[in-house]
Each structure stands twice: as structure tokens, then as C-alpha cells.
Amino acid sequence: xxxxxxMPPKKFELLPKESGDGELLEVAMGPHHPSTHGVxxxxxxxxxxxxxxxxxxxxxxxxxxxxxxxxxxYLSSMPYTDRxxxxxxxxxxxxxxxxxxxxxxxxxPERAEFIxxxxxxxxxxxxxxxxxxxxxxxMGASGTPLMYAFREREKILDLFESLTGxxxxxxxxxxxxxxxxxxxxxxxxAQKVVDETPKFIDEFERLxxxxxxxxxxxxxxxxxSGELAINAGVTGPILRAAGVNYDLRKVDxxxxxxxxxxxxxxxxxxxxxxxxxxxVLEMRESVKILQQALKSIPDGPIIDxxxxxxxxxxxxxxxxxxxxxxxxxxxxxxxxxxxxxPYRYRVRPPSFINLTVLxxxxxxxxxxxxxxxxxxxxxxxxxxxx
Amino acid sequence: MDQIFVALKHWLLGQLATILPxxxxxxxxxxxxxxxxxxxxxxxxxxxxxxxxxxxxxxxxRYGPNRVGPFGFLQPAADGIKAIIKExxxxxxxxxxxxxxxxxxxxxxxxxxxxVLPIGRNMVAIDLxxxxxxxxxxxxxxxxxxxxxxxxxxxxxALLGAMRAVAQMVSYEIPLILSTISVVMITGTLxxxxxVEAQSTHAGLLPDWFVFTPWGFAGFILFMISANAExxxxxxxxxxxxxxxxxxxxxxxxxxxxxLFFLAEYLGLFAVSGLGITLFxxxxxxxxxxxxxxxxxxxxxxxxxxxxxxxxxxxxxxxRLRVDQLMxxxxxxxxxxxxxxxxxxxxxxxxxxGFARWFVSGAIVLGSYxxxxxxxxxxxxxxKRTYRYAE
Amino acid sequence: MTPPFAVIAxxxxxxxxxxxxxxxxxxxALAIAVAFIGLAxxxxxxxxxxxxxxxxxxxxxxxxxxxxxxxxxxxxxxxxEKSVFSLSWIWGxxxxxxxxxxLVWAIKHSFVVERETSVTAPEANxxxxxxxxxxxxxxxxxxIGLLLTAALVGAVIIAMKEESVKAKIEDGxxxxxxxxxxxxxxxxxxxxxxxx
Numbered sequence: 001x002x003x004x005x006x007m008p009p010k011k012f013e014l015l016p017k018e019s020g021d022g023e024l025l026e027v028a029m030g031p032h033h034p035s036t037h038g039v040x041x042x043x044x045x046x047x048x049x050x051x052x053x054x055x056x057x058x059x060x061x062x063x064x065x066x067x068x069x070x071x072x073x074y075l076s077s078m079p080y081t082d083r084x085x086x087x088x089x090x091x092x093x094x095x096x097x098x099x100x101x102x103x104x105x106x107x108x109p110e111r112a113e114f115i116x117x118x119x120x121x122x123x124x125x126x127x128x129x130x131x132x133x134x135x136x137x138x139m140g141a142s143g144t145p146l147m148y149a150f151r152e153r154e155k156i157l158d159l160f161e162s163l164t165g166x167x168x169x170x171x172x173x174x175x176x177x178x179x180x181x182x183x184x185x186x187x188x189x190a191q192k193v194v195d196e197t198p199k200f201i202d203e204f205e206r207l208x209x210x211x212x213x214x215x216x217x218x219x220x221x222x223x224x225s226g227e228l229a230i231n232a233g234v235t236g237p238i239l240r241a242a243g244v245n246y247d248l249r250k251v252d253x254x255x256x257x258x259x260x261x262x263x264x265x266x267x268x269x270x271x272x273x274x275x276x277x278x279x280v281l282e283m284r285e286s287v288k289i290l291q292q293a294l295k296s297i298p299d300g301p302i303i304d305x306x307x308x309x310x311x312x313x314x315x316x317x318x319x320x321x322x323x324x325x326x327x328x329x330x331x332x333x334x335x336x337x338x339x340x341x342p343y344r345y346r347v348r349p350p351s352f353i354n355l356t357v358l359x360x361x362x363x364x365x366x367x368x369x370x371x372x373x374x375x376x377x378x379x380x381x382x383x384x385x386x
Numbered sequence: 387m388d389q390i391f392v393a394l395k396h397w398l399l400g401q402l403a404t405i406l407p408x409x410x411x412x413x414x415x416x417x418x419x420x421x422x423x424x425x426x427x428x429x430x431x432x433x434x435x436x437x438x439x440x441x442x443x444x445x446x447x448r449y450g451p452n453r454v455g456p457f458g459f460l461q462p463a464a465d466g467i468k469a470i471i472k473e474x475x476x477x478x479x480x481x482x483x484x485x486x487x488x489x490x491x492x493x494x495x496x497x498x499x500x501x502v503l504p505i506g507r508n509m510v511a512i513d514l515x516x517x518x519x520x521x522x523x524x525x526x527x528x529x530x531x532x533x534x535x536x537x538x539x540x541x542x543x544a545l546l547g548a549m550r551a552v553a554q555m556v557s558y559e560i561p562l563i564l565s566t567i568s569v570v571m572i573t574g575t576l577x578x579x580x581x582v583e584a585q586s587t588h589a590g591l592l593p594d595w596f597v598f599t600p601w602g603f604a605g606f607i608l609f610m611i612s613a614n615a616e617x618x619x620x621x622x623x624x625x626x627x628x629x630x631x632x633x634x635x636x637x638x639x640x641x642x643x644x645x646l647f648f649l650a651e652y653l654g655l656f657a658v659s660g661l662g663i664t665l666f667x668x669x670x671x672x673x674x675x676x677x678x679x680x681x682x683x684x685x686x687x688x689x690x691x692x693x694x695x696x697x698x699x700x701x702x703x704x705x706r707l708r709v710d711q712l713m714x715x716x717x718x719x720x721x722x723x724x725x726x727x728x729x730x731x732x733x734x735x736x737x738x739x740g741f742a743r744w745f746v747s748g749a750i751v752l753g754s755y756x757x758x759x760x761x762x763x764x765x766x767x768x769x770k771r772t773y774r775y776a777e
Numbered sequence: 778m779t780p781p782f783a784v785i786a787x788x789x790x791x792x793x794x795x796x797x798x799x800x801x802x803x804x805x806a807l808a809i810a811v812a813f814i815g816l817a818x819x820x821x822x823x824x825x826x827x828x829x830x831x832x833x834x835x836x837x838x839x840x841x842x843x844x845x846x847x848x849x850x851x852x853x854x855x856x857x858e859k860s861v862f863s864l865s866w867i868w869g870x871x872x873x874x875x876x877x878x879x880l881v882w883a884i885k886h887s888f889v890v891e892r893e894t895s896v897t898a899p900e901a902n903x904x905x906x907x908x909x910x911x912x913x914x915x916x917x918x919x920x921i922g923l924l925l926t927a928a929l930v931g932a933v934i935i936a937m938k939e940e941s942v943k944a945k946i947e948d949g950x951x952x953x954x955x956x957x958x959x960x961x962x963x964x965x966x967x968x969x970x971x972x973x
Binding site: 034049141209216263265274277281 | 445621770773
Binding site: 481484514515516519520522523524526527529530533534537549552556559574575576 | 801803804807810814826827830831833834837838839841842845846849902903904
């Protein structure tokens with residue numbers, strides 16, 4: 001008999017604890033709950049079906065990412081960043097490459113910048129489409145929108161595959177440029193996918209945006225004020241849904257984003273419906289960027305000739321590189337002591353920091369809302385736990 | 387052809403009468419009806435599972451099961467074998483007896499209700515005077531079974547699911563029963579057989595089905611919505627809402643007990659659809675006099691299949707409601723609406739023939755629908771939104 | 778006494794006894810539901826279809842559920858530690874016997890007993906009951922309807938306390954301390970870990 005089997009059966013308590021004049025039920029949602037988007041756990045105290053207290057518990061997927069990166073060379077960490085937010089490996093690559101380039105003072109050639117922007121926007125498209133699919137799945141839509149989103153994602157993943165050789169773990173960017181040039185015909189293929197996307201977004205919006213059940217489920221649910229969002233360091237679509245105009249593509253103008261014409265959609269209510277709609281609108285803006293970028297990709301080298309892959313030792317110093325990843329501000333903070341591996345390597349994961357406001361959004365809502373609020377925060381546990 | 391099964395049963399009984407003592411014959415007759423009901427509807431359950439998975443698959447751009455047998459049609463058999471040979475896990479803290487009894491208690495009423503459903507001409511197991519009452523009385527017992535399942539599992543999700551399920555079933559039972567009352571008022575009987583007979587005539591092109599009257603149409607829609615909620619199907623599948631409560635009241639069930647929950651759920655769905663057909667869609671009557679040569683039971687099952695497709699379609703399309711919205715919908719829309727529908731049915735009866743009663747009855751139904759429907763969303767601030775862009 | 782009646786009677790009485798003696802309240806509630814069904818079966822056996830089916834609909838479908846909900850929402854359904862037998866039972870038995878004796882006396886002296894029993898039992902079908910309710914007993918029916926509506930409105934008013942949830946959240950926030958270990962958010966972790 002194992003130790004667990006010998007334990008006496010726990011006494012079942014329906015209403016374990018009292019608070020004030022009412023009795024509370026404590027439910028551990030996760031880590032094996034179907035809608036926590038991975039091995040995430042929320043300890044929820046319920047009054048009836050209303051949430052009184054909520055505690056996010058994470059770390060089930062902790063892989064010691066930062067310490068491992070400190071023990072290995074700069075380049076060997078590049079494939080490991082793929083595993084952070086495994087939905088958007090290309091943006092992870094870019095943020096890390098940006099930090100190292102700042103540290104080593106490398107210049108990225110124009111063609112490589114274009115390729116980076118194109119892949120990043122494609123990543124954003126598929127991430128937002130899937131997020132909306134998951135969100136409606138959490139609302140109980142038996143997977144129909146999710147399957148539609150996956151159909152679209154499939155086309156984009158095919159593009160990634162022909163470009164990088166991998167569908168999800170792309171490992172594509174290098175310090176000072178990209179790993180390989182675009183294959184023949186890739187641009188035409190990408191153009192076709194991008195041209196088809198607005199039709200898909202329209203279809204999605206016709207199906208969902210004005211559905212009464214969806215509106216009733218999401219409007220006014222999980223409100224987040226702009227003030228609290230700023231104080232908590234929330235970034236990305238959640239912040240913009242709360243009405244704060246903060247998009248690193250506009251603020252930092254990293255890469256070549258200042259050359260493209262696009263707008264930043266803002267929400268007025270900060271509720272789940274705004275978070276959903278902001279993503280739909282951002283997808284439309286991404287399509288605009290892609291249309292501009294695909295038409296004007298210049299010829300030229302794809303990597304800085306100064307960049308060397310072997311024996312790479314940046315000079316002593318520190319650098320912080322950040323980009324607007326689909327989920328928010330993704331930053332890498334590096335300290336170099338002149339050696340082949342970073343002295344300190346730190347990831348600023350958007351999912352993790354956005355999760356800190358989860359309790360504020362959920363308290364007072366019902367347990368069914370908790371699930372869709374979590375869905376609308378858009379987390380990937382690989383990034384939260386690292 | 388129409389009476390083939392009735393004739394078969396009589397012939398069999400006639401043969402048995404020579405061997406068996408007379409007092410045993412009614413028992414044998416009842417057993418034959420029971421076997422027929424279980425056989426037919428369990429097969430329908432198997433067909434429905436494959437149909438649902440295929441249909442959902444098509445709605446969602448995928449194939450659905452297509453590995454077992456031709457086009458995957460042997461999938462239910464594989465699933466059944468899997469359910470039987472799977473380990474039956476009972477939680478340590480569970481109340482073992484109640485945990486075991488719950489699926490059994492759930493299946494019994496689900497099967498019992500079929501005894502009053504006329505599935506063809508002269509094809510009803512018992513022609514009860516108060517058949518409709520029997521249907522709802524026996525159906526009410528399933529709530530207790532759901533509660534037993536949720537409580538005995540000693541699982542918080544199961545308990546929450548059971549509480550939700552019972553609250554939902556109690557709430558939606560009221561509109562379900564009240565929507566049938568309008569039919570009872572017009573026909574003046576509680577017997578399903580007589581209600582079907584009342585709809586067997588043809589008036590002009592359309593048959594005299596109650597769905598082709600203003601109150602009957604509204605009643606049918608209300609009945610089907612309540613039936614959807616009673617059967618815990620999307621968009622009212624909160625008790626087992628996967629994204630919230632894992633699997634609701636049957637979270638802690640596995641193996642064949644789990645399959646029994648499934649069976650009971652689908653049997654309940656068929657039964658309530660069958661009742662809807664009996665009450666509003668003319669039962670086993672054919673839509674046109676010219677089509678009367680088709681056997682009556684074929685019409686019943688054709689209509690049942692149509693309603694099943696409707697259920698699958700709804701499930702593939704709509705997201706789930708929230709608990710408070712579900713209750714709001716029941717108490718603020720469904721119940722007032724069925725009560726007004728009773729008035730509409732009374733108006734239909736008393737205004738007299740011709741256009742006038744269509745107008746009065748239709749106006750009552752439509753007006754109340756518009757008013758109540760508007761009231762449902764009023765003051766909640768649920769609107770379409772426009773978004774601004776930063777420069 | 779016919780065999781079916783004997784079976785039903787034994788079942789009903791056994792269930793009723795179980796409802797009294799079982800320690801677990803939910804078990805008792807389930808047992809009483811069985812007793813209700815037995816009672817309904819008795820009615821059906823007496824050819825009183827309407828009463829029998831209404832008995833199931835109302836008592837099993839509504840009253841049993843109500844009892845179960847009341848148990849769940851008040852005491853958590855755990856079994857009491859000590860035996861349910863106690864001295865106060867004697868008084869209970871006395872009262873029961875008194876009531877039973879009164880009933881027996883009333884029935885014995887009722888004029889019904891003296892009537893001819895050989896006449897055929899009156900056929901009461903659903904239609905006749907409906908007609909009686911709508912003609913002879915229409916006033917009592919309406920009065921009961923009014924009473925129930927009033928009760929419903931009263932229940933709604935009691936249940937309509939919108940602010941209570943918000944107040945509870947504020948209250949709960951101020952009273953609950955931050956735990957050292959997140960394995961439980963409401964109370965300090967037990968030595969075994971996990972939730973108690």
C-alpha cells in the first residue's frame with residue numbers, strides 16, 4: 001500500500017469556512033481543470049456561485065529557464081526561447097535577439113527587419129485568432145469557432161514551416177538578422193494568405209461579434225480600469241482594452257514599425273468584450289501592416305556581417321530589449337560580464353504580469369465568468385512559469 | 387405495412403397463448419413492449435451519438451469519427467465495448483450505495499416515459515387516461531437521480547453541477563409543462579393518443595397540426611427551448627459545462643456508469659422530442675393525405691430525426707449561457723410567455739373560425755414576444771459597440 | 778390483501794422507517810422519497826391515476842428536492858456522531874400512538890364504514906376531476922392560486938438582496954488574512970498539506 005492509500009479518507013466538507021454572515025466553498029480550479037489553458041491553478045472561494053477570493057497558483061510548468069540560459073552560450077538560448085510562449089515562438093526570438101543586439105551593438109540589415117516584422121505580424125494574427133477560438137470554447141461553444149481559427153492558423157503555420165523548417169518551434173532569428181533567407185515563392189504564398197485573412201475575420205465577426213449570448217456573457221464582465229492596469233504593469237491588448245494607448249510598436253518604434261501605417265484600437269470599458277474586440281481589430285491592423293511590408297521587401301543581406309555565431313562574446317554591459325508580443329510587452333534583460341554566456345538573463349513575460357490583475361477582475365463575478373476572464377487574459381503557461 | 391409491428395405482436399401472443407397459462411399473457415405482452423422500446427431507442431441512441439459527432443464535425447470543418455467500420459458507423463459499438471471493459475472507479479470518499487444507485491435511478495424514468503408515447507397508429511405501450519401527467523411525473527424523478535449523483539460523489543464540482551442541474555430542471559419544468567397545457571386546453575384530454583387523433587385531419591393544404599396555429603407555433607418553440615434546457619444540452623448545458631465544472635454531476639463516474647448517464651440524457655432528449663412531436667407536430671400523422679401510405683411509425687421517426695438534427699445544429703452553433711442569465715431567461719421570458727400563450731390558445735378557441743382568430747391569437751403571441759424580448763435585454767447595457775483608434 | 782398491495786405496503790413502511798432511523802440526513806431524505814413513491818403506487822393501485830401521478834410529480838419532483846436542498850444549504854449533510862436514539866423518543870412514540878389511536882377511533886366511528894361497500898367504486902377520470910375543479914370547486918381553487926402567488930412574491934422579495942454579495946466580498950476581504958502557503962486560501966495549511 002502506498003502512503004497515499006494509507007491516508008484516512010478526508011472528511012467531506014460542503015461549506016468549509018464561514019466569512020462574515022455567509023458560508024464559503026473553496027474550489028481548487030486546476031491544475032487539471034479543462035479550461036485553465038495548461039497546468040494553472042486558481043484557488044477560488046465561492047459564495048454560492050460568486051467569487052469572493054481568488055488566488056492564482058503557478059509554477060507547475062517551471063523549467064528553470066532563466067538559470068539554464070545563464071549557464072549556456074547566448075546562441076544556445078535562442079531555441080529555448082521558443083518554448084516560452086510556444087504559440088508565438090517568432091516574437092520570442094525577436095525580443096531575445098533585440099536584447100542581444102543592443103548588448104553587442106549589432107545592426108540588422110533592412111531585409112531582415114522586414115522579414116522579422118512579417119513573421120511577427122503573422123504570429124500575432126494566428127495568436128489572436130486562436131485566442132478568440134479558445135475564449136468561445138471557454139464560453140461553451142463546443143469548439144466551432146476554435147476549429148475555424150485553427151483552419152486559419154494552419155495556413156500561417158505552413159508558411160512558418162516552409163520558412164524555418166518548423167511549425168511551432170521556429171528558432172529562426174539570429175543576432176543581427178535571421179537564420180536563412182526566404183525560400184522561392186514564399187512571398188507570393190504569404191501574400192495569398194494575407195489576402196484571404198480579412199475574409200476570415202469578417203466571417204468570424206459575423207459569427208460571433210453580435211451574438212446575443214456572447215455579448216451577454218462578456219459585456220460588463222471582468223472590468224479592468226486603466227489606472228489599475230497601469231499600476232499593475234499590465235501590457236498588451238488587455239491594457240489597450242482598458243483604454244490606455246500604449247503599443248510598443250508605436251512607443252519604441254523598434255525594427256521598422258515607424259515605416260508602416262497602422263492604428264492602435266482602444267476600448268472604453270475594459271471588459272471581456274472589449275478585450276475580445278480589440279483583438280479582432282488588431283488582427284485587421286496586422287493585415288494592413290503585412291500588406292505594406294510584403295509589397296516593399298528589399299533585396300540584400302539577411303544578417304549583419306559583423307555578427308559571428310561561434311565564439312560570440314559581447315562586451316561587458318547590460319541591455320533590455322522589448323517588443324510588442326501578441327500577449328503584451330515581452331522583454332529580455334541581459335547582463336554581460338564579457339564571457340560566452342550571460343551573467344544574468346531575465347525574461348519579462350507578459351502573460352505572467354497580466355495574470356496579477358486576475359483576482360481584481362474576477363472578484364464579484366460568477367465562477368463561469370472566471371473562466372472566460374482567464375481566457376481573455378490570454379496566458380500561455382510556458383511563459384508564466386518559465 | 388402500417389400495422390406490421392402490431393400484427394407481429396398479436397401473432398406472437400397468439401402462438402404463445404397455446405403454450406403459456408392465461409394469467410402470464412399480459413406479463414409477456416408487457417415484456418414484449420418493453421423489449422421493443424429498449425431495443426429501438428437504445429439503437430437510436432447509438433445512431434444519435436455517431437450522427438452528432440459527424441454532424442458537429444461537419445459544422446466545424448472536420449470529418450468526425452471515420453475509422454471504425456464503413457464511414458465510422460461502427461464507432462458506437464466500439465465506444466460501448468470500451469465503456470463496458472473500462473475500470474469502474476469509485477472515489478474513496480464517495481457514498482458507495484447512492485453513487486451506484488444514481489445512474490440506475492436516472493435510466494429508469496428515462497425509459498418509463500416511453501410507455502405513454504404513441505410512436506405509431508395503435509403503437510403505444512399503455513394508453514393512459516392521464517398519459518401526459520404520467521410523462522411529467524415520471525420525468526420529475528430524474529432530478530432526484532441527478533442530485534444523488536452529484537451529492538454522493540463528494541466532489542465540489544459534482545455538487546455544484548448537481549445544484550445547477552436541479553435548479554435548472556425545476557425552473558424549466560414549469561414552462562415545459564405550461565406550454566403543453568395550451569394543447570390540453572384545446573383538445574380537452576391528457577391522453578397522448580387522443581391528442582394525436584385530434585391532429586389527424588387536413589384543412590386545405592396544411593394538416594391540422596397545432597404547430598400551424600399562432601399559439602401552437604409559439605408553444606412549440608417554447609416547448610423545444612424548455613426541452614433543450616431539461617435535457618441539459620447546449621446552450622443550456624451549464625450543469626455539465628466542461629469549461630467551468632469539468633463534467634458537472636457525473637465528474638466522478640467512469641466506465642459503464644458514465645455511459646448510463648449518457649444513455650439517460652439522450653433517452654430523455656428523445657422522449658421529450660417525441661412528446662413535442664405528439665403535442666405539436668401531429669404525432670405519427672403524415673403531413674399530406676397523399677402520403678398516408680407511408681407507415682405511421684416511419685413518420686414519427688422521421689420527425690424525431692428532424693428534431694435531433696435541430697438539436698445538433700443548436701449545439702454546434704451557440705455558446706453557453708451563465709447561471710443567472712439562464713434563470714432570468716426562464717423566469718422573465720419563458721414563464722410569462724407560456725402564460726400569455728395560454729390566453730392566446732383560449733382566444734383561438736373562443737373567437738370563432740376564420741381570419742379573426744388568427745389575427746387575435748397571433749397578435750397576442752407576437753406582441754408579448756416583442757415586449758418580453760425587449761425587456762430581457764433592457765437596462766443591462768448590452769449593445770453593439772464602436773471602437774476608437776489612437777493616432 | 779393482494780400480493781401487489783403487500784409488496785407496496787412493505788416497501789413504503791420500510792422506507793418510512795429508514796427515513797426515521799438513518800443517521801445521514803440525505804439518506805433519510807432519499808428514503809422518504811421512496812416512501813412517497815410507495816404511497817403513489819398505492820394510489821395507482823386503487824385506480825386513482827390522477828392523485829397517484831400528482832403525488833409523484835409534487836412529492837418526488839418538488840417536495841423531496843426541496844427537503845434535499847434545505848438539508849444541503851443548512852447543515853452540510855454530514856452524519857451525527859451519536860446515535861439517533863434518545864430518551865425523547867419515548868415522548869415521540871407516545872404522541873404517535875395517541876394520533877394513531879385518534880385516527881383509528883375516527884375511522885371506526887365514521888359513517889362511511891356503515892355504508893354498503895359492495896357498490897362499485899366510483900369511476901373518477903381526469904376529465905371529471907378537471908370539470909369539478911373548474912365548476913364546483915372553482916372558488917377554492919382560485920383562493921389557493923392567490924395564496925400561492927402571494928407566497929411566490931414573498932419568496933422573491935426575501936431572495937432579492939442585491940447588495941449582499943458585494944457586502945460579503947468586502948467583509949471577506951477584510952477578515953481573511955494573506956496565507957503563508959497558497960495551498961489553501963481560506964485557512965492556514967494543515968500538517969498534511971492540501972485542503973482540509
